Amino acid sequence: MTIPQLDKTYDPKTVEARWYRIWNDRGYFHADVHAPGQPFSIVIPPPNVTGSLHIGHALNHSLQDILIRWRRMQGWNTLWLPGTDHAGIATQNVVEKQMAAEGLSRESLGRERFIERVWRWKAESGNTIIEQQKKLGESCDWNRLRFTMDEGLSKAVVEGFVRLYEDGLIYRGERLINWCPRCLTALSDIEVEHEETKGKLYLIQYPLEGEASTALTVATTRPETLLGDTAVAVHPDDPRYRGLIGRRVHIPLTNRTVPIVGDPILVDREFGTGAVKITPAHDFNDFEAGERHHLPRLAILDHQALMDPGLLHAAGVDQGVIQTLGKLPVAKARPKVEQALRERESLVGVDDHKMSVGKCYRCKTIVEPYLSPQWFVNIQPLAEPAIKAVEDGRIRIIPEGWVNNYLGWMRDIRDWCISRQIWWGHQIPAWYCESCNADLIQRQVVTNVDGTTVTRITLLQGARAIVSRTAPSACPACGTQSLLRDPDVLDTWFSSGLWPFSTLGWPEHTPELQKYYPTSTLVTGLDILFFWVARMIMFGLKFMEEVPFRDVYIHALVRDAEGQKMSKSKGNVVDPLHVMDQFGTDALRFTLASMASPGRDVKLAEERIEGYRNFANKVWNAARFALMYLDGQTSATPAGARSFPDRWICSRLDHAIASVISELEAYRFDRAAAALYRFIWHEFCDWYLEMIKPALQDPQHPDAPGIRHTLVETLETTMRLLHPFMPFISEEIWQTIPHQGDSLVIQQFPQTNGERRNPEAERLYAWLEHAVSLLRTGRVLLNYPPGQQVSFYVAHDDATVQRLLHSIRPHLAHLSRGTAEIRSPDEWPKSKLLRLVTEGLSIGIAVSGDVDLKKALDRIVKQIEEQDKEMARLQGKLRNHEFVSKAPPDVIADHQSRLKSLQNDQDLLASSEGQLRSMLRP
Incomplete structure (x- = not known):
């Protein structure tokens, strides 16, 4: 029989490409609904079609592939369904940048031609990440590759929207939303990146109506928005202001007065002066306060976040201030407002203050809270069943520590803004009769930077929509055929919220849907637990009347070796494609799996990947040895x-x-x-x-x-x-x-x-390992070269163990590179023998004439000193109450185990030190 041989060294590049092609060509990854076996299915969290494989993908996808390959080998009927997300804003930005380099804009092309261009880009470049996933070894069913805007999923999106609308769970209303003045669209919370920055806290006096000499001092970080204030709030239990509730104050730089209201939710008595301004049109918390107190909403910024003269005039702002601020962006308007307040002696103080600023996740423009008519999902009726599904165990969140985070967020959930003012995405299936809504449809001709003009259509609050699965032929109210489709598209999270069942053919009752839904496991990062996972749970229960998955496994984030977030600007990004080329895909996968500890971020350095490359080489060399x-x-x-x-x-x-x-x-x-x-x-x-x-x-x-x-x-x-x-x-x-x-x-x-x-063999091995480890320690203490043959003696207090040691004497001798004698210590030589004793086991190592006893003693003394320091360090940590209370149990156990091991080593070293000193005495 001819045994194949392996090359001397393992070359991942040639092996990986060849085997992946073979696996895929043979259809090993394809799921068959008619195949036997219990179904096990995972739908991949769809990466953006604009993206390339980053280290977070590598972790997420490696863990999924481990589960899928494992279950497939166990005989389960496995489906790992891949796909990509159309990533509305991100994709539109990519194509618009390409067009800008050509001197074009989307407005100059028009909506239809622009969307055709995006589809063309998607066909040419949009699946880059798919090929990179294959390089990672992902065993997806590529025959079922889905895209959130393919025909089937688009049908599901329309069906989902219409059903929610018909059930009264989707409405159009004017509310405050995250607005990017650069992308000119609403953003979801997850599309806003918050960063801490140095700001200012302004202390401004609001004179009390009827008592010009008395003023209420208000603290704010945004003085420019006071022009849209509609109230000032104090805490109803604050003795400083309790008597002022119900009275009115003058808004500086305006001709308006506003009421003083008591609000225990909005006001923190310990912050600032204990009095805060309420600007419902420009702050989310203020918007909620405005709802509670039935306050008007006065906007002062236009859709580009510029001071709007018309809106300022409507808010009663002084004409001179309007002339100063007109069409200025916020950053330039703020110092102008500060100067005007100083001139009128209304500004009494400015302090340094740290603050969080939200920026658009794509263009990094500061996001503004913006009052706008948008489409919303009435979320509370959907959230309640999703809360119960986790509480009663139909869905497990792993690690369990994230359950309270999920429940807390879901119980405090707000209505979801689902409309976006861009062109790439699922256009909202709503039409407006131009006759019935004549006064509520605004058309504005806008000149673009490239000189082209476009008519911008704005549907005002109150416009009556016709929501339908297909375009209506006429208005059902008046019969006119002049209908205008809502220009907005849906938030990407709406379509991805349907992902677990839309990818399986819903709303049709397909064999795949019946076989693989609910899916088995969702592997995802913590950052989208609320924005994606929660939406899938809500939609699954609503449309399928069943949870979308049984288990949600949440993995940590991948950071650099120092625990910092990876970023190109810091230069600390670990590129999975690079390390796969350098160390092999298997090494990267095993590294990520080995570091995927629940609740802990993965602190990744290339040295760790290199270490597991060495592990791959160890496996390879072991196989080569066996084949020999x-x-x-x-x-x-x-x-x-x-x-x-x-x-x-x-x-x-x-x-x-x-x-x-x-x-x-x-x-x-x-x-x-x-x-x-x-x-x-x-x-x-x-x-x-x-x-x-x-x-x-x-x-x-x-x-x-x-x-x-x-x-x-x-x-x-x-x-x-x-x-x-x-x-x-x-x-x-x-x-x-x-x-x-x-x-x-x-x-x-x-x-x-x-x-x-075989417990007996394991007990025998335990004594073998114990004896060999002790013998190797002795060799090191005496500085014997690895290849030098040494005579040694072994004994144990227990006669049974002594007999066991006799039975493995050849292994003892081979593994310790010497000649082994199993005898009672009484029969050992009386001199020139280093004796080590632990847990009833005794060994004696012959001290040959060429051993430098003085150097051996010096090494032992130095080792004792180093171990004393390490033991003191560990003991100090274990005595530290804060460390013990916060450290994970396995870390505590590891520290305790290391301390015990060091204590045992110290006993051996102390004994060896004494023996060597005796040998050195004349």
């Missing part, structure tokens, strides 16, 4: 006839299988990876392969045939166990060893087998 000694004699060997090393490695393999399965069931990817690493590197490579070398290298050794069988059996099973984590190297190795089947992808995942377990 396979001679075709791999027939089954009865378990009872196995050698001690074989019985032990089979038992440890079973433990590893059990650990990997249980940890994956619990979504502890880090622990599953640790169990694999520990078994392969330490138990299989460091111990088992070393123990069996003498038998393999001796053609006449009686254990050799059985050892060869166990070796190939263990290696084959280990490759199946490793495959979900490191699919490429495991497949390449598996193909070279005796196996059945065509590919690891469709092999059975290892199962635990009680017959493999």
